[in-house]
Amino acid sequence: MQGPVLSIIVPTFNERDNIPRLVEVLDVCLVGVEWELIVVDDDSPDQTAAVVRAQACANHRVRCLHRIGRRGLSSACIEGMLSSSAPVVAVMDGDLQHDERLLPDMLKALLQGGYDIVIGSRYMAGGGIGEWDGMRALTSRWATRLSRPLVPAGLTDPMSGFFAMRREVFDRLVRRTSGLGFKLLLDVLASSPQPLRFLELPYEFRLRQAGESKLDSQVAWDYVMLLLDKSIGRFVPVRLVTFCLVGGSGVLIHFSVLWVLYRWLAMPFAWGQGVATVLAMTSNFILNNVITYRDQRLRGWQWLRGWLSFVLVCSLGAVGNVGVASYLFTQQFHWGLSALAGILVGTVWNYAVTSSYTWSVKAR
Ligand SMILES: Nc1nc2c(ncn2[C@@H]2O[C@H](COP(=O)(O)OP(=O)(O)O)[C@@H](O)[C@H]2O)c(=O)[nH]1
Ligand SMILES: [Mg+2]
Structure with missing residues (x-):
């Protein structure tokens, strides 16, 4: 037949x-x-x-x-x-x-x-x-x-x-x-x-x-x-673009929280910085979960597991960021350029690792 x-x-x-x-x-x-x-x-x-x-x-x-x-x-x-x-x-x-x-x-x-x-x-x-x-x-x-x-x-x-x-x-x-x-x-x-x-x-x-x-x-x-x-997908993954935009909003949140805690409430700087970092990471996680990875949004226990892995991965990203920037700075690079390179390395790391560990994007 x-x-x-x-x-x-x-x-x-x-x-x-x-x-x-x-x-x-x-x-x-x-x-x-x-x-x-x-x-x-x-x-x-x-x-x-x-x-x-x-x-x-x-x-x-x-x-x-x-x-x-x-x-x-x-x-x-x-x-x-x-x-x-x-x-x-x-x-x-x-x-x-x-x-x-x-x-x-x-x-x-x-x-x-x-x-x-x-x-x-x-x-x-x-x-x-x-x-x-x-x-x-x-x-x-x-x-x-x-x-x-x-x-x-x-x-x-x-x-x-x-x-x-x-x-x-x-x-x-x-x-x-x-x-x-x-x-x-x-x-x-x-x-x-x-x-x-x-x-x-x-x-x-x-x-x-x-x-x-x-x-x-x-x-x-x-x-x-x-x-x-x-x-623009041929040149840069769309998720990376939204991930970076969310990251930008995280910087604003970080500074706002730090301003309130350190300048207004006179909290020690290191404490304020720590709280601001966790809050900014949490806000980044929430926004990425509903915007960048909307198609595979985490809920319930998965949400908690995702948040934990996001914070861990981004903390490592921050270590890498500071490491790269400091190294370049000691090599006589301009301070701004060194910082930018650190941010770039940290962002790419955060994006690449959270896309497979936090949200585990499928191959297509
Ligand atoms: N497999 C699959 N089919 C879907 C999904 N969402 C919608 N559909 C189907 O796609 C077709 C069009 O969806 P519909 O809701 O009627 O959209 P509308 O006609 O634009 O209102 C229907 O046969 C839906 O059952 C989905 O997530 N997966
Ligand atoms: Mg229909």
């Missing part, structure tokens, strides 16, 4: 009530096509994965990729695509908001050649955003505007979550993707070594069938990180 020609990758988080209907509509619109549905579920508490597996028992076209301890729409889709062998891969939401009837046309356009990627567009003639409220429509328009420098000219909907592409195109760019957040299409377009030849097909964004949207402030933050990664 021939393998699938079209793999439809559907990321899910708490979509159990949408799955049976999703399989039904795909079955209807893809008659005559060798297709498969790969649902990538991030261990949804509502047992979406179990519902998908139950469907898979009755339908050989369905399978489930169950990820544990992970979250993220884009990375889920990327891993789903990597698990498929079909010459065409499509990405679609699991809540039936995307119009599956576009899939046959997407497949046809890609198999005939001439296009690398076919995108379902809500913003071209014939498409629509359905019943979004004013705020959501405005946010989407702004997000689209921000993405302009990173996507091919003429594209109407770079924020679309519904698209299909040829597998070899995906294989060429997958190692360059950021895999951050919600906007995989933007990631794909900006990661391609050559501009992708695209076709857009209009569709009307439908109302969610069951369950709730997962769009929240985290998604907005992930989007900012994706834009930064795609623009």
Whole structure:
């Protein structure tokens, strides 16, 4: 029996009530096509994965990729695509908001050649955003505007979550993707070594069938990180940039605390300096936990363990900082330059070590 020609990758988080209907509509619109549905579920508490597996028992076209301890729409889709062998891969939401009837046309356009990627567009003639409220429509328009420098000219909907592409195109760019957040299409377009030849097909964004949207402030933050990664990420890791900004805020906190304790309350300098150091480190840890490493935020006991390791690592960083600066100073370097070199070494150490010990960032 021939393998699938079209793999439809559907990321899910708490979509159990949408799955049976999703399989039904795909079955209807893809008659005559060798297709498969790969649902990538991030261990949804509502047992979406179990519902998908139950469907898979009755339908050989369905399978489930169950990820544990992970979250993220884009990375889920990327891993789903990597698990498929079909010459065409499509990405679609699991809540039936995307119009599956576009899939046959997407497949046809890609198999005939001439296009690398076919995108379902809500913003071209014939498409629509359905019943979004004013705020959501405005946010989407702004997000689209921000993405302009990173996507091919003429594209109407770079924020679309519904698209299909040829597998070899995906294989060429997958190692360059950021895999951050919600906007995989933007990631794909900006990661391609050559501009992708695209076709857009209009569709009307439908109302969610069951369950709730997962769009929240985290998604907005992930989007900012994706834009930064795609623009300056080639030169410097985005996390390092936010880590340094947080470090800058720590210096302000340090001086404010020291001012209060030493100048106002007349505490001995060494004591004031010690308290200021611990408070600044704690504030840096809290901010890095919610900003730099938001996608793997530590909570509960993990938070305490993380704080301890952060303070330990940064204390060693401070020793290195002072050591390097003092050494350079004895070698007749300018005092400012020596201090700067010390800060640089300390920061890079803190960043590198806390990224693997405090937050243990995965390879991608
Ligand atoms: N695997 C996975 N899927 C997700 C995650 N967040 C959202 N999704 C799925 O991505 C699709 C789009 O999400 P949705 O909340 O509907 O976004 P909206 O349509 O922009 O409101 C849905 O199928 C969600 O279940 C996630 O962290 N992991
Ligand atoms: Mg949705």
